[in-house]
Amino acid sequence: MMGIAPLTTTVVGSYPSTPALSSLFRYCREGADPYAESLRIAVDAQLSAGVEIVSDGQTRNDMVRLFATKLSGIRMRAKPVIIGDIAHKSPITAEDQKVARSMLGGRAKLKGIITGPYTLAMSCADQHYGSAEKAAMAFAEALNSEARILSGLVDVLQVDEPFFSVEFPEYSESLVSTVFSGVHVPKALHVCGDVGRIFGRLVELPVDILDHEFAAHPELLDVVSDIDFSQMLGYGCVRSDLNVAESVAEISERIKKGVACVGHKRLVLDPDCGLRHLSPDVARAKLENMVKARNMVIQDES
Numbered sequence: 001m002m003g004i005a006p007l008t009t010t011v012v013g014s015y016p017s018t019p020a021l022s023s024l025f026r027y028c029r030e031g032a033d034p035y036a037e038s039l040r041i042a043v044d045a046q047l048s049a050g051v052e053i054v055s056d057g058q059t060r061n062d063m064v065r066l067f068a069t070k071l072s073g074i075r076m077r078a079k080p081v082i083i084g085d086i087a088h089k090s091p092i093t094a095e096d097q098k099v100a101r102s103m104l105g106g107r108a109k110l111k112g113i114i115t116g117p118y119t120l121a122m123s124c125a126d127q128h129y130g131s132a133e134k135a136a137m138a139f140a141e142a143l144n145s146e147a148r149i150l151s152g153l154v155d156v157l158q159v160d161e162p163f164f165s166v167e168f169p170e171y172s173e174s175l176v177s178t179v180f181s182g183v184h185v186p187k188a189l190h191v192c193g194d195v196g197r198i199f200g201r202l203v204e205l206p207v208d209i210l211d212h213e214f215a216a217h218p219e220l221l222d223v224v225s226d227i228d229f230s231q232m233l234g235y236g237c238v239r240s241d242l243n244v245a246e247s248v249a250e251i252s253e254r255i256k257k258g259v260a261c262v263g264h265k266r267l268v269l270d271p272d273c274g275l276r277h278l279s280p281d282v283a284r285a286k287l288e289n290m291v292k293a294r295n296m297v298i299q300d301e302s
């Protein structure tokens with residue numbers, strides 16, 4: 001499906017961000033990019049683990065600030081405040097995608113990631129639109145400009161909407177289709193948390209991959225097996241909330257359960273969520289063990 005091989009390994013997106021002191025000094029002295037090094041470390045770690053669809057590591061900021069600081073209409077406070085019309089000013093993550101791409105040497109594909117309009121709207125204080133729906137739709141329009149740019153730079157484009165598992169809006173389909181409008185690469189939607197209650201609604205959304213946390217919420221497999229859906233399943237098989245790497249055996253058991261439920265052809269494997277809050281060694285080990293576990297499952301099958 002969509003040129004994505006069965007049991008392909010990928011990431012949700014974020015990776016520990018640790019600008020080295022030396023790069024911060026260089027930044028102060030020469031204005032060099034303090035995150036250039038953490039981007040390289042993130043991509044390198046994914047490549048050497050053998051991950052097949054990698055990200056830029058989103059090391060510049062957390063998922064909300066990464067986008068909120070770059071859109072117009074927002075004043076940055078502890079909680080960002082919408083003070084005017086939200087608009088896309090200039091490419092937000094495109095340069096980092098180009099750097100990541102230049103490191104791949106054809107060894108992996110590249111995933112672009114956009115924080116979803118609903119999650120951004122729910123993470124900001126609104127002094128302008130007066131309705132969550134209007135704010136979210138404005139974010140969706142602005143993010144579509146970013147999506148169209150990324151569509152020419154990446155192999156897969158993912159929208160992250162963690163807030164969907166907190167509250168699923170009636171207008172979710174227009175948000176998702178607005179962000180992805182004009183995008184011609186496979187489209188993924190990542191929703192973390194417990195999506196058991198809303199999985200039946202998520203399958204109606206116009207995306208190619210639905211990505212969820214099956215390691216932290218193994219009971220989701222029961223829900224998934226009761227519902228007909230056409231998308232591939234992004235199968236979180238590594239915990240992203242525990243700062244300890246699971247063994248290869250433990251991860252391969254999880255993968256086998258997923259395969260038994262939906263078949264290997266429809267599974268894409270990744271950690272449950274972003275790895276930003278883990279220590280770099282643990283994040284690296286989780287990716288390495290995930291790829292080894294996948295290889296073990298394939299070997300056992302053949």
Ligand SMILES: [Zn+2]
Pocket residue numbers: 012162190191192193272273274
């Ligand atoms: Zn997540």
